[in-house]
Amino acid sequence: MNPPKKPRVVVTREVFDDAIDYLSTHCEVHANQVDAPYSPEALAAALANAQGLMCALTDKVDAALLASCPQLQAVANIAVGYNNIDVPACTARGIQVTNTPGVLDDSTADLAFALMLATARRITEVESYIRQGAWTGWKLKQWLGVDVHHATLGIVGMGRIGQAIAKRAQGFDMRVIYHNRKRVAPDIEQRLSAAFVSLGDLLAQSDFIILQVPYAPETHHLIGAAELAMMKPGAILVNSTRGGVVDDKALVEALKKGVIRGAGLDVYEGEPKLDAGFLSLKNVVLVPHIGSSTEATRRAMAMTAARNLVAALSGERPPNLVNGEVLALR
Ligand code: GLV
Numbered sequence: 001m002n003p004p005k006k007p008r009v010v011v012t013r014e015v016f017d018d019a020i021d022y023l024s025t026h027c028e029v030h031a032n033q034v035d036a037p038y039s040p041e042a043l044a045a046a047l048a049n050a051q052g053l054m055c056a057l058t059d060k061v062d063a064a065l066l067a068s069c070p071q072l073q074a075v076a077n078i079a080v081g082y083n084n085i086d087v088p089a090c091t092a093r094g095i096q097v098t099n100t101p102g103v104l105d106d107s108t109a110d111l112a113f114a115l116m117l118a119t120a121r122r123i124t125e126v127e128s129y130i131r132q133g134a135w136t137g138w139k140l141k142q143w144l145g146v147d148v149h150h151a152t153l154g155i156v157g158m159g160r161i162g163q164a165i166a167k168r169a170q171g172f173d174m175r176v177i178y179h180n181r182k183r184v185a186p187d188i189e190q191r192l193s194a195a196f197v198s199l200g201d202l203l204a205q206s207d208f209i210i211l212q213v214p215y216a217p218e219t220h221h222l223i224g225a226a227e228l229a230m231m232k233p234g235a236i237l238v239n240s241t242r243g244g245v246v247d248d249k250a251l252v253e254a255l256k257k258g259v260i261r262g263a264g265l266d267v268y269e270g271e272p273k274l275d276a277g278f279l280s281l282k283n284v285v286l287v288p289h290i291g292s293s294t295e296a297t298r299r300a301m302a303m304t305a306a307r308n309l310v311a312a313l314s315g316e317r318p319p320n321l322v323n324g325e326v327l328a329l330r
Helices: 017-026 040-047 063-067 087-092 105-120 123-131 160-171 186-192 199-205 225-230 248-257 276-280 295-313
Strands: 008-011 028-031 052-055 074-077 096-098 152-156 175-179 194-196 208-211 236-239 262-265 284-286
Touching: 008 017, 008 040, 017 028, 017 295, 040 063, 052 295, 063 087, 074 295, 087 096, 096 295, 105 123, 105 160, 105 208, 105 236, 105 262, 105 284, 105 295, 123 284, 152 160, 152 199, 160 175, 160 186, 175 199, 186 194, 199 225, 225 248, 248 262, 248 276, 276 284
Parallel strands: 008 028, 008 052, 052 074, 074 096, 152 175, 152 208, 175 194, 208 236, 236 262, 262 284
Antiparallel strands: none
């Protein structure tokens, strides 16, 4: 008797070999040989007879794509955010969707902190000054920044990553306030010395604001011109979550006019394109969506996605199933 046919899976971007090796023991793997996103047409063609998809936030999994891959059973995103996937459309077709929560919390919190520190202490601005050979000597009033320690940090979005940021803030003796759709449990608030406030109070009281809410229709332009105007003129905004949570055009204007002091950004509306206005501003620190980008974390994310995909295709409940309701539809 022939052994049962392995499910066919498509991996859309370059990943670490251990994830491919693991997938290959259970599946027939079709891995994109070029580390660039497939066009929608190429992705549809690759998926035409596939049961599994391991994809990245650069891949759009929408109803049109799903209509062209009738055999698809599972989509494993290599990210905690999954706004690139139309989850209700997947559920309607009985397709399981998974993400990679947990393994990237600390690395992403580290990056949010790095952006906050770099903006407060003008690290990229002074680094380019020194590289240009412009430094002629020490001066008492040169390159003055602002203190992170003992300042008030407002965290918008108190999920796992928000909490990891609050934990770091304790080491800097910061006062931590937060806003979240739902207030977190009292023991978590107590452990993190974090006080729940309204978004308006958070905007008005914080010296630093870090955004860590997922992107969804409800969080689209959560921070726009009106919210920026509510912040302290000395405030620094960090967006380490998703483009679209901030109205980037409004942010460029606010940074130009000194409505707030500065911003540290990892994510942008329409990335990898970004508002050209950011490029000529000195009071913004820009990095290219590297929140979770350490070797250990990206490896763990790829392996988590691979395990989720294999579990889903083997009839087991994947550890990080986003649309649990899909199982009831079987
Ligand atoms: C990265 O941005 C992620 O959502 O994991």
